[in-house]
Amino acid sequence: MSEPVPPGVVAERTTVTSLLWRFQVNRQAFDDPRLEWRRLFAELFGTFFLVVVAAGADVVNSVLPGSVGRDAAVIAPGLMVMAIILFMGAVSGAHLNPAVSISFAARGDFPWKRVPGYIAAQLAGAALACAFLVAMFGKVGMLGATEPGPGISDLQTMTLELVLTLGLVSTILGTASKAQNVGPIAALAVGGYIALAGLWASPITGVSMNPARSFGPDLLLLNFAHYWAYVVGPIAGGLLAVGVAYVLRGPGGDQPAIQAAQGRLGEFLPLPPKAAKIPSEPVDPNPAKTRVARPEGYRIRVSRSSEGSGGYRMRNRSSVATIRSETNRSRNHFRSDGTTYQGAQDVLVREIASS
Numbered sequence: 001m002s003e004p005v006p007p008g009v010v011a012e013r014t015t016v017t018s019l020l021w022r023f024q025v026n027r028q029a030f031d032d033p034r035l036e037w038r039r040l041f042a043e044l045f046g047t048f049f050l051v052v053v054a055a056g057a058d059v060v061n062s063v064l065p066g067s068v069g070r071d072a073a074v075i076a077p078g079l080m081v082m083a084i085i086l087f088m089g090a091v092s093g094a095h096l097n098p099a100v101s102i103s104f105a106a107r108g109d110f111p112w113k114r115v116p117g118y119i120a121a122q123l124a125g126a127a128l129a130c131a132f133l134v135a136m137f138g139k140v141g142m143l144g145a146t147e148p149g150p151g152i153s154d155l156q157t158m159t160l161e162l163v164l165t166l167g168l169v170s171t172i173l174g175t176a177s178k179a180q181n182v183g184p185i186a187a188l189a190v191g192g193y194i195a196l197a198g199l200w201a202s203p204i205t206g207v208s209m210n211p212a213r214s215f216g217p218d219l220l221l222l223n224f225a226h227y228w229a230y231v232v233g234p235i236a237g238g239l240l241a242v243g244v245a246y247v248l249r250g251p252g253g254d255q256p257a258i259q260a261a262q263g264r265l266g267e268f269l270p271l272p273p274k275a276a277k278i279p280s281e282p283v284d285p286n287p288a289k290t291r292v293a294r295p296e297g298y299r300i301r302v303s304r305s306s307e308g309s310g311g312y313r314m315r316n317r318s319s320v321a322t323i324r325s326e327t328n329r330s331r332n333h334f335r336s337d338g339t340t341y342q343g344a345q346d347v348l349v350r351e352i353a354s355s
Helices: 007-030 033-063 070-092 098-107 112-137 154-176 183-205 211-221 229-249 255-262
Strands: 298-302 312-316 320-323
Touching: 033 070, 033 112, 033 211, 070 183, 098 112, 098 154, 098 211, 098 229, 098 255, 112 211, 154 183, 154 229, 154 255, 211 229
Parallel strands: none
Antiparallel strands: 298 312, 312 320
């Protein structure tokens, strides 16, 4: 007799099985296109609020001079990102940033086929946020556009944005990984990094680290003179962070990182299973001449064997091999999910002669 399994081991196995089941449910739900619109709306909604706060600080300070200081203007976006991750990170992953979406995909935590939709939603959210600010206050304060500081070239801007985004995406990938996953507390690290970067670098570049954040004001102002620096820098910095993550922790694609990047929408919003489409069986107008694929050099005769138990014979030009069906034995086998195998069934007796 086998030794009894200790209760602690049973509980541990049960917990692991439960986590794996939930992970599989989430993966299947993420691949279900019926949930995709919710994720895209979450990205649009979250980016809208991020840009309203980030760009709105300069707009409000222009309307009411001196009302919003530089420290408040750079800390506010970090606090907003923190709030967004906490209230809807489980829905879409709360990327809010094309550089983050591309980095998650390059890391293997997010499918590439979903990246265009996420980026489109983020750009749309940023544009809607700036349109809201124009409707409220007019085109004042350059709509909070991120611009190089006095005497700063586009190359310097791109380089600094690359370095800043390297730190941001490294923080995101690190707190999402299996090695250092901290769950919802990751929002504190990400929001804190955004505020910290803004406190020292905002006079140089405006600290965008986000092509969508810079896209909204530039679109409403129709001024893309410096936009390339705010696209190339963050995306290059994010991809460099993926390489750093590989050096630190090896390849991505682990369960916590995938859930952080893709969300857990299927866990709390299950959908009914799709109805399976059963194709109709084609009618053979001339069954006597039906042919099947067979190995080279074989003449096949399918018939009931005289040996019983549903045996079959396959005749070769040089030898004869008898293949016994495993009907009786396979009926007693079980799959891992508890359902029995369907035993081999009797087939229609039919001779198939080769030409």
